[in-house]
Amino acid sequence: MDQFKKDLKKKIWIYTIVFILAICSIIIIAFIPMQTKMPHISDFMKGYQFGGITGMSGVFLYHIISYMIALKRPTYLKKLYIRQTDERECLIQQKSCSIAMSGSLMGLCIATIIAGFFNHIVFITLGIATVCVLFVYVGCIFYYSKKL
Template identity: 40%
Template structure:
């Protein structure tokens, strides 16, 4: 259980680093707003919402992990949940299906966007290419590792 406790502590540190990077990038971008191209208020509101949502989510996860570190029973439940084979299989099946569905949606969106806007078409084509690269990279890695 000590090894798992160390893993949770490492996760907390990494999540804190992500939080700091998120806050710093938001602050820097806010101060440089005048030097950046003009953008509609909708985009500014969306970006602010994403930053705030990410920070709230990170704070929730960090507080959950911190509470588990203070309570041995909660830590044991978290360990069991993360190492449960049924849960792992469900997550695996859901991830594979989600990736396939996303690839199909992005491919169809790319075809449709090609009729209307070249910039959107190239953007979606890039997203689809990146999804395929990530999928093939992870597939190759796990075929060699397992």
């Protein structure tokens, strides 16, 4: 249980750093005007970025608060420990992530092929995104095959 507490403290620090960076990004997006060649898109992009970063900040803040509560309350800490180390929960997480990653790769590949018929820039962008996701996927496979 002591190792789990150390892991939670480490996660709290990491989430706090990312949360602070996200808040700084929100401030930059809100107060620094964006210069773009397409002014009709800048408000949409600004809103999308603001909403995405705000949503991620909310998730990080939720985890920070729940982990801090877990460190202060032993009963909640025990429930969190059981939930995160339960074999059934871990298997469900592994299976769903594996299927989600495969589905994402297939979806990106299909979108890249379709985009090739319409726009060269979108095709290149989706192709690069597909390759990056593929590298992460294969990298995780190699990492966990050696670790486990």
